[in-house]
Amino acid sequence: MSGNLQVLLLDDEPIVGRRLKPALAKIGCEVEVFENPEQALIRLGQKEFDVVVTDIRMDEIDGMQVLQFVRERWPRTNVIMITGYAMMSLAREAMEKGAFDFIAKPFKPDDLRRVIAKAARALGSEIDFDAAEVEKANG
Amino acid sequence: MPVIIVSADDFQQGREIAHRVAGVLGYRFLGRDLLARVAQEKQVSQQDLARALDEPPGLLSRRSRRQRLLSEIEAACLEQLLEDNVVAYGLAAHLYVRGVSHVLKVRIINEPEQRANILAQTGNIPLERARKLAQRQTGGERRWSQDAYQLDQTDPSLYDMVLSLGTLEQDKAVEIICDMVGYRKFQPMTYSRKCLRDKALAAQVRLALMERFPDIRVEANDGTVVAYIQSLKKDQRKKQEQVRQMAGELPGVRHVEVHVIRDYFGQAAQSSR
Amino acid sequence: MAEGPPQGAVQPTPELDEQAAEVAEVQGRLGLARDAEQARRALLSRPRFSLRTQIYLGSFLAFLFALGIATALVVSFHRMEGKIRFLEIVNDYVVEVEQARRFEKNFFLYDTNLNDALDNVFRAENILNRNAEELAAIMGDNWRTAMLPNLQRYQELLDKLGRQGAPSPSLSKQERLRLQGLVRTQGQQMVSAALALLSKEKTALAKVMVRSRQLLFYSMGILLLFMVANAYLLGARMLSSINRFGQYAHRIASGDFTPVTPTRSYRDEFTELALAINTMIEELEKREAVLVQSHKMRAVGTLTAGVAHELNNPMNNITLTAHMLQEDYDELGDDERREMVGDVVKEAERAKKIISNLLDFARESGSQLEPLDLPHLLQETITLAGNQIKLSGIKITFQTSGNLPRVHGDSQQLRQVFLNLILNAIDASSKGGRIQVLVLPADEPNYLAVKVIDSGSGIPAHILPSIFDPFFTTKGKGKGTGLGLSVSQGIVAKHGGRIMVSSQEDKGATFTVVLPVTTIPAELGAKE
Incomplete structure (x- = not known):
């Protein structure tokens, strides 16, 4: 693994990927963005990512299926669920199926950065969450 | 790590179990000790606080004062629960912490007969009287929770798990709770922490505004506070402004929205739903 | 409570509630009041002919008739009395005349005095003169020419005879015989005329008596007929009205709230009843409107949860x-x-659109009947329920046969009906289930059918008949009011259609709404 954290971001809302890709790049993530769950699954079959961020409610394939696929294929990978349909039952289901974290939409870029930093820490690869903070402070 | 809330109809054993669970898991135990602190900070009597939690509503009890005392407890307790790894007991937390996925809510029940036995022993009273007392306690619990939180705390659907001491030893109950909390389902996450934070903030805002607006209902979402107050049409604007100002000064509040409910009956119907 | 409902359970905001309630009221007032006012005016504009009037009139006519009969009887009795009196007079006269003749006979046979005979003649003349009026009343003036001259002539003859008799026997025997003959003939004539008169009048009297008896008999019959006819008309009038109102009651019970309008050309006590029923209908309809509205707000509440998430x-x-x-x-x-x-x-635009759909549904612009494109309406409804569908992970398919005629109706209310059916179907389906919505011509001509088919658990046969009953629900406490289908049925009935259901346990249920094509059901229903 090159020093960068490998992140796959899956959300059928294109804007999410467009905004989060640069946001995560700032803290040293290499982000691959997908809007189509099928293509994401194909890619996930090929490559082991450090972190997978996925929406839950999508048309053809459910985020939960992506979660299960990743947990089976790459047990080391941390999966972060993001959803606009957050409910206690859904949150518990996601956790039960092995999600690393569960974030309700709408969230701020920092919210996700913080969670990704935590995920990286859990993987043993400390990432510089403050990179963005420093940049912000400077800018 | 998770938060555990224990409620029991057998007060003594419930407390023991909660305490032991905290010991086994190395969690903090949050019990009635909290009342002493609240009493000190808010200049109210600790006895009154305890009574607000224990005594079913009587004809002469002043509901608004009781609700205020309960709000004090609620706000203080929620603040404590924000830090994980807590076992809460005896603070009615099962009634105001709902919909938070990392909170495991456990109800401990015991056979009426055994409860009567314990009451007879500890209170040094005849068994027959103890039986009646036990029965009254159950009815009292129900009435109390319905009056204070519009919920029946003997309703099993409020809980994630109901353990019966009629079939389980205390040891086993402790073991089961400790096992259960290990499930990933009850792991805290960004979303559930946010939910709990929202609740804590809402409780703080409500507490701050309660004296002025006894019927206020507050919801919070990530620093945005929505307050529902009752008002006659003519006072509406003034009151809205007041709420906005009072709530806006509180820490953690970024934006305040005030909804005025003019339909008293509709409100009554809604709050009892 | 600080522990407000979590994200999901969203209550309609108070403003919305209030607004909706106002709207409902205005809508109720406008639509109904117009019909009711029209009906009221139509009911009252007819001439009044009350039952009471009919009863009074009937009795009065019967009384008049009876009075007529009584008068006729009195008159005929009076006439009979006159006749009897006449007969008595004639009888007395005949007696006197016969007595005179007896003396006359004695005179001829034994040459007795004629004065006695003259006495009788005088008395007979007296009788005639005394009762001149009665005689004149019956015989007219000819009694003078017929009876009195005869008597006077007889008297003259007797006088003549008497003068020739004892005091003057100078009269020749022939002359005496001639006079004798004349007297006898005259006497006989008089008696026979009087007797003939007597018998004629007796017959006439008998005839009058028979006639008056017949008159009494027939008039009683006619009176009876009249009274029977009146009672029959009165009864028929009341019974038909009662039947009519029975039908109204059934109609109202089935949810058709069109006001009662006139069926007859006059008004009466039943008009008051009709007015009272119209008032009742108005009240019922107002209440129904509130019910429909409150049920709608529940649906809005359900949808709000989905919308909140979608937002x-x-x-x-x-x-x-x-x-x-x-x-x-x-840097950018x-x-x-x-x-x-x-x-x-x-x-932001997208968010607005998400809410506006729901807001459009929640806030209505008054009830309005217009030609509706059903497939379009259903498409909208499905969009409205879209979040709910997405949330529950159910697939919904919509099919329609092209070129369907329009349906006349209230788009808001019909949308509420279809939304209710779709939400029910969602509730009945499990995750991954499938809901089919079809719009197609119904089996009967001039009707369209909307079918909502789910593949859920189905409805057990034993509760199938009661699912349209108000307050019947299979959902848990606090989840369903049991009013959805009942309210829907009311709405559909008002549109001149009906809802049907068929279900097989474990195979899902099919709800079919049948609606008439471009007629004006609300007014068609009002033809009574």
Whole structure:
């Protein structure tokens, strides 16, 4: 693994990927963005990512299926669920199926950065969450 | 790590179990000790606080004062629960912490007969009287929770798990709770922490505004506070402004929205739903 | 309570509630009041002919008739009395005349005095003179020419005879015989005329008596007939009205709230009843409108939960974009900034659209009947329920046969019906289930059918008959009011259609709404 954290971001809302890709790049993530769950699954079959961020409610394939696929294929990978349909039952289901974290939409870029930093820490690869903070402070 | 809330109809054993669970898991135990602190900070009597939690509503009890005392407890307790790894007991937390996925809510029940036995022993009273007392306690619990939180705390659907001491030893109950909390389902996450934070903030805002607006209902979402107050049409604007100002000064509040409910009956119907 | 409901359970905001209630009231007032007012005017504009009037009139006519009979009887008795009196007079006269003749005979046989005979003649003449009026009344003036001259002539003859008799026997025997003959003939004539008169009048009297008896008999018959006819008409009038009102009651019970309008050309006590029923209908309808509205608000509440979640997506896009714009403002090029601001605008627009659908449904612009394109209406309804469908993970398919005629109805209310059916279907289906919505011509001509088919658990046969009953629900406490289908049925009935259901346990249920094609059901129903 090159020093960068490998992140796959899956959300059928294109804007999410467009905004989060640069946001995560700032803290040293290499982000691959997908809007189509099928293509994401194909890619996930090929490559082991450090972190997978996925929406839950999508048309053809459910985020939960992506979660299960990743947990089976790459047990080391941390999966972060993001959803606009957050409910206690859904949150518990996601956790039960092995999600690393569960974030309700709408969230701020920092919210996700913080969670990704935590995920990286859990993987043993400390990432510089403050990179963005420093940049912000400077800018 | 998770938060555990224990409620029991057998007060003594419930407390023991909660305490032991905290010991086994190395969690903090949050019990009635909290009342002493609240009493000190808010200049109210600790006895009154305890009574607000224990005594079913009587004809002469002043509901608004009781609700205020309960709000004090609620706000203080929620603040404590924000830090994980807590076992809460005896603070009615099962009634105001709902919909938070990392909170495991456990109800401990015991056979009426055994409860009567314990009451007879500890209170040094005849068994027959103890039986009646036990029965009254159950009815009292129900009435109390319905009056204070519009919920029946003997309703099993409020809980994630109901353990019966009629079939389980205390040891086993402790073991089961400790096992259960290990499930990933009850792991805290960004979303559930946010939910709990929202609740804590809402409780703080409500507490701050309660004296002025006894019927206020507050919801919070990530620093945005929505307050529902009752008002006659003519006072509406003034009151809205007041709420906005009072709530806006509180820490953690970024934006305040005030909804005025003019339909008293509709409100009554809604709050009892 | 500080522990408000979590994200999901959203109550309609108070403003919305209030607004909706007002709208409902206005709607109720407008639509109904117009019909009711029309009906009222029509009911009252007819001439009044009350039952009471009919009863009074009937009795009065019967009384008049009876009075007529009584008068006729009195008159005929009076006439009979006259006749009897006449007969008595004639009888007395005959007696006197016969006595005179007896003396006359004695005179001839034994040459007795004629004075006695003259006495009798005098008395007979007296009788005639005394009763001149009665005689004149019956015989007219000819009694003078017929009876009195005869008597006077007889008297003259007797006088003559008497003078010739004892005091003057100078009269020749022939002359005496001639006079004798004349007297006898005259006497006989008189008696026979009087007797003939007597018998004629007796017959006439008998005839009058028979006639008056017949008159009495027939008039009684006619009176009876009249009274029977009157009673029959009165009864028929009352019974038909009672039947009519029975039908109204059934009609109202089945949810058709068109006001009662006139069926007859006059008004009476039943008009008061009709007015009272119209008032009742108005009240019922107002209540129904409130019920429909409150049920709708429940549906809105359900949808709000979905919308609240759906809103999170555009909100998230806005939040992320705004934050990144703020964070990187200085590094970004103009194009990128413009693109991001454009995204915010677009997403805000999207959020607005998500809510406006629901708001349109919640806030109504009054009840209005208009030609509706059913497939379009259903498409809208499905969009409205879209979040609910997405939330529950159910697939919904919509099919329609092209070129369907329009349906006349209230789009808001019909949307509520279809929404209710679709939400029910969602509730009945499990995750991954399938709901089919079809719009097609119904089996009967001039009707369209909307079918909502789910593949859920189905409805057990034993509760199937009661699912349209108010307050019947299979959902848990606090989840269903049991009014949805009942309210829907009311709405559909008002549109001149009906809802049917068929279900097989474990195979799902099919709800079919049948609606008439471009007629005006609300007014058709009002033809009674």
